[in-house]
Amino acid sequence: MRILCTNDDGYLATGLNVLASAARPLGEVSIVAPDREQSATSHSLTIHHPLRARRARDGALVVDGTPTDCVILAVGELLDQRPDIVLSGVNHGPNMGEDVLYSGTVAAAMEATVLGIPAVAVSYTGSEYEELPGWEGILTGLLRAMVRAKDFPTDTLFSVNLPPVSPDEVRGVRVTSLGKRRYSDSLTRALDPSGKEYFWIGGGVTNWSGASDSDFRAVEEGYISVTPLHLDLTNYGLLEEIRGWELSL
Numbered sequence: 001m002r003i004l005c006t007n008d009d010g011y012l013a014t015g016l017n018v019l020a021s022a023a024r025p026l027g028e029v030s031i032v033a034p035d036r037e038q039s040a041t042s043h044s045l046t047i048h049h050p051l052r053a054r055r056a057r058d059g060a061l062v063v064d065g066t067p068t069d070c071v072i073l074a075v076g077e078l079l080d081q082r083p084d085i086v087l088s089g090v091n092h093g094p095n096m097g098e099d100v101l102y103s104g105t106v107a108a109a110m111e112a113t114v115l116g117i118p119a120v121a122v123s124y125t126g127s128e129y130e131e132l133p134g135w136e137g138i139l140t141g142l143l144r145a146m147v148r149a150k151d152f153p154t155d156t157l158f159s160v161n162l163p164p165v166s167p168d169e170v171r172g173v174r175v176t177s178l179g180k181r182r183y184s185d186s187l188t189r190a191l192d193p194s195g196k197e198y199f200w201i202g203g204g205v206t207n208w209s210g211a212s213d214s215d216f217r218a219v220e221e222g223y224i225s226v227t228p229l230h231l232d233l234t235n236y237g238l239l240e241e242i243r244g245w246e247l248s249l
Helices: 014-026 067-078 104-114 129-147 215-220 236-243
Strands: 002-006 028-034 053-055 061-063 085-092 119-124 156-162 172-175 180-184 187-191 197-201 205-209 223-230
Touching (some): 002 014, 002 067, 014 085, 014 119, 014 129, 028 067, 061 067, 067 104, 085 104, 085 129, 104 119, 129 156, 156 215
Parallel strands (some): 002 028, 028 061, 085 119
Antiparallel strands (some): 053 061, 156 223, 187 197
């Protein structure tokens, strides 16, 4: 099995190295990742300037672009053979609820899905990233079970979130739906030392809600969350109702 590993935290990130190590027992691993932090870049493409790739000392291919760029270049030009699966992560931070719309980690897996390649995005909901190497064995077992699935669903990627507990305290795996996340007080308005106004997005308080099978509930209870995400955003339940509006010019 040919496995492509990428991420949005950059090629030197601990999570990427852990994911690649966890995947090596499953097949031949190639790493194509951004040369720097690319968190919250979502599914953005670099189209206004050329992209460059170089090989790092550890053999990884490093791209001066987004996670989506990395997958496109890897599949289209950089790898000798098309990967059988794309693994993205392990993200340094959670990707639950609306996070999946902003996440570069999830976007890399999504681009692979667009290209017809099975994909899994993995994120760690804790903050002690130096403890990520302890997850390697669990990740190998989970990924092995996922790649062995006889019928990997088309147009679907999986978003995996590891709970903020020690690996030996994990209670199991739950298949989950996306929760709903709302930030409050996440926008800061202030003046810089020269007196010029600036705005800073981030921080604040996070409030979660959702069904009993939501991703955030699973990780809060010490379970690994596995959420299937579909590329088709159409709200089929509303098609007939909207058609009834008799929209016209």
